[in-house]
Amino acid sequence: MTDAIPLTHPSGGERELAAVAEVFFAGQGPQGQALEAELAHRFGAGAAFAVHSPGDALHLALRGLGVGPGDEVIVADYALPAPAHAVRRAGAVPVLADVRADTGTVDPWAVADLIGPRTAGVIAVDTAGLPADYTELEWITDRHGLFLVEDATCAAGASYKGRSAGALAPVACLSGAPNGEGGEGAVLLTRDPAFATARTRSGTGRTLSDRAAAILRIHLARTAELLQRRHAVAARYTDLLTGDGRLAPPHVPQNRTHAWHSYLVTLHPGVDRTAVVAGLRAQGIGCGPGPQAAHLPTSAALARHTLALPMHAELTLSQIERVTEALLALIS
The missing domain is CATH 3.40.640.10 (Type I PLP-dependent aspartate aminotransferase-like (Major domain))
Structure with a gap:
């Protein structure tokens, strides 16, 4: 297994x-x-x-x-x-x-x-x-x-x-x-x-x-050490996911840096997030929705379409590649 x-x-x-x-x-x-x-x-x-x-x-x-x-x-x-x-x-x-x-x-x-x-x-x-x-x-x-x-x-x-x-x-x-x-x-x-x-x-x-x-x-x-490792995880995710019109990687403005508590991708409205979550979990890949929202337009849209991928300092490059390959296959 x-x-x-x-x-x-x-x-x-x-x-x-x-x-x-x-x-x-x-x-x-x-x-x-x-x-x-x-x-x-x-x-x-x-x-x-x-x-x-x-x-x-x-x-x-x-x-x-x-x-x-x-x-x-x-x-x-x-x-x-x-x-x-x-x-x-x-x-x-x-x-x-x-x-x-x-x-x-x-x-x-x-x-x-x-x-x-x-x-x-x-x-x-x-x-x-x-x-x-x-x-x-x-x-x-x-x-x-x-x-x-x-x-x-x-x-x-x-x-x-x-x-x-x-x-x-x-x-x-x-x-x-x-x-x-x-x-x-x-x-x-x-x-x-x-x-x-x-x-x-x-x-x-x-x-x-x-x-x-x-x-x-x-x-x-250990903040700097752990953050460096999470930055590397996020950078690899972004390299593998950028350019696919079915999702958008996180956007980080040039005037700030990210702590990568979570890596949230935004799925295209035509992608069934529920099916994607079920498919990833069936392959042993942890995932879930992002933050929740009540009713305001932009917040509600993000709450419906964001997906949290595995993000922590212990992820390996092979695990990141496995996650992205599974995700891209499920939204194709």
């Missing part, structure tokens, strides 16, 4: 195991504190707070910004559910904005059209590891006196105009675990001292365990 190719795969080894073993002798606290200090320095943040999950980081960001009942927060329609859920968890109302057709990141001018008297701010998502348009988003939010939060939980190692994802807005949420490579954990980063002072870490399960912090420290230290 042909070996399976999973959609995601952990990239752990002896260093991660050694870090976890150290926790049992050091007790609770040192790893989380070290992680926070390292990331605050690395991203030029006034403070960093390690929490259990990306959703917890986003919720903590909204709490620190004073978001509550009666407020509206603009989020992308085409995205994972965590940003909208965090807004609701804070007692506010998420307002969905459409996205760019070429990048899948939130459309700044769609955001501008949605601003009203109850709008408190914007959560910009670095979709699948690709940063959003922060120059335009900063201009819009500054003009209207709104906060801007960067959801970079899929984008560790990416950049926008030479600036690192995780440092593209005054408040950012970051995870060092693309596609499950580093387990649980997320970090809230802020360069606003007032926000850091106002913040309180309360609520069950929000503080990151030392075990998870130890693993996350290793993976954040």
Whole structure:
């Protein structure tokens, strides 16, 4: 039987195991504190707070910004559910904005059209590891006196105009675990001292365990190594898939770099995605839809037609070729 190719795969080894073993002798606290200090320095943040999950980081960001009942927060329609859920968890109302057709990141001018008297701010998502348009988003939010939060939980190692994802807005949420490579954990980063002072870490399960912090420290230290390997995977996929009119590889504008949390191809509307998914899975190839959407035109079209291919640092060239050969055969 042909070996399976999973959609995601952990990239752990002896260093991660050694870090976890150290926790049992050091007790609770040192790893989380070290992680926070390292990331605050690395991203030029006034403070960093390690929490259990990306959703917890986003919720903590909204709490620190004073978001509550009666407020509206603009989020992308085409995205994972965590940003909208965090807004609701804070007692506010998420307002969905459409996205760019070429990048899948939130459309700044769609955001501008949605601003009203109850709008408190914007959560910009670095979709699948690709940063959003922060120059335009900063201009819009500054003009209207709104906060801007960067959801970079899929984008560790990416950049926008030479600036690192995780440092593209005054408040950012970051995870060092693309596609499950580093387990649980997320970090809230802020360069606003007032926000850091106002913040309180309360609520069950929000503080990151030392075990998870130890693993996350290793993976954040390995960001460049793992990203280089994912870049090579993405480049090979793109070489093999470019020029076929039945699908479009991901588009990366020249002013930013991608973290390749996911490799999303957009299938031609005439291609039956359900049949393609079934065909790939029957051959042991992991795949699935991309981010979901509610109803906005561009977001809904992307949600119907995007397909996530296996993407992680452990993929081999022969596996990539097997995936692309199977995909092209199924859409022919």
